[in-house]
Amino acid sequence: MEQLLSRAYGSVQRRKRIKVLVNPYGGQGRGSRIYTREVEPVLAAAQCDVDVELTNYRGHGVELAEQLDIDRFDVVACASGDGTVHEVFNGLGRRPDATRALRKIAVTNIPCGSGNAMSWNLNGTGSPSTAALCIVKGRRTAIDLVSITQRGRRSLSFLSQSFGIIADSDLGTENLRWMGPARFTAGYLLRLLGKTTYPCDVSLKLEVADKEEIKAHYRARAEGTDHPDELSASSPADLGLPPLRYGTVADPLPSDWTHVSHDALVNFYAGNMPLMAPAANFFPAALPADGCLDMLTVRGDIPRRRALGMMFALGEGAELFELPEVEMTKVSAYRMTPWQWEGADGFISIDGERVPFEPFQAEVHAGLGTVLSKSGIRYEAAPPR
Ligand code: ADP
C-alpha cells in the first residue's frame, strides 16, 4: 500500500487538512449542493481532514481568513468564484503574521462561481470534482501577490486589474443582466461603435520591454524541474505584509519609472495569471512567481474593424499576444491615473470586483502567496509561441 501511495502522490502531501469555505450565493446559488454532491466524496475518499463553513455575507471570507487557526490547516478551499478567493487572500494579508500565514496556507478554488479564473489557471478545469482532485494531488506553489493602494487603503490582488473597454463592458453592463453572458459582447460593441476611449496616465517600473524579450523570459523560467513539496513555514512568525518599496498612490512617483500619457486608450489590463476566463488567455507568458505583472495596452488609433477582430481573438490568447495593436510588457509596479476622475463615474476592476474610480498604484510581491497547482512551476494555459 505504501508503494502504491508513494507512486500516486510522489512528494505531494497526503491527507491535507482543508478549511472549506462555501459561498452559498456564488454563481447561480448552487455552491452548497455542488459541494455536497461533487466535492465532498472526493475529499473523503482521499481521507482529507475537512472543516466546512458557509460564508454568510459579503466580506465574511476576509474575517474567516483573518481569524483562521493557520497551524490547524494546510489549505483553504473556496467553493465559490474568484471573489471569495480575493477575500481570503486579503483576510490572510490583514493578520499580524500575514507573511507566515500566506506561506503556510495554500489558497485554492473549487469552481462554483460565475468567474472561476483561479481554477482554470491552476487546475486547468472548471469542473468542481476535478478541482477537488487537484487539491488532493496539488503541489504547493508560490505565487506573486500585488499590493494595491487607493484612497489611503492597501489591499491584495491575486488575479488582475483593468480599466477601459473590458472593465466597462463587464462592470458597466449590470443594467443588461437580462441578456446573460451576451451583455459583455453587447457592451463591447456599443463602446466600439461609440469610439469610446479611456484617457489616462500610466507610470510603470518596467521589467521586460517587448514581446520577444517576454518570450525569452518565459522560456528561461518555465522549463526546469519540480520543486520539492516542502512546507516551508520558516519565515518570522510575526511579520505583517512586506513594506511597500514604492510607497503609495499618494506619494511622489519614483524617479526611475517610465511615464506614458494616453489621450486615447481603449484598454488597459494587468494580469498575474494567464487566463481571465476559460478561453481568454490574455497573458500566455505569465508565471507564478517571476515578480512581474504582465501588462497589456491597446491604443485608440486602431481601425474599428481591427478592434472587432480583437474581440474574437480574446478566446485565443496566443493570438491576442501576437496582435500588433496589443502592446505587452512585464512590470513590477505601476500607477494608473484616469484623466478627470474627480467627480466622474467610471469603472476600475480589481480581481473582477468594482473599486472606486480613482487613481491606484500596484506593486508586486514576488512569491508572497501560496496556492496548489498541477505542475508546481507554471500555469495551465497555452504558452506564448
Ligand atoms: P461569483 O463568481 O458568483 O461572483 P464569488 O465567490 O466571487 O462568486 O462571490 C461573489 C461575492 O459574494 C463576494 O464578494 C462574496 O463576498 C459575496 N458573498 C459571500 N457569501 C455571501 C452570502 N452568503 N450572501 C451574499 N453574498 C455573499
Ligand code: MG
Ligand atoms: Mg507573475
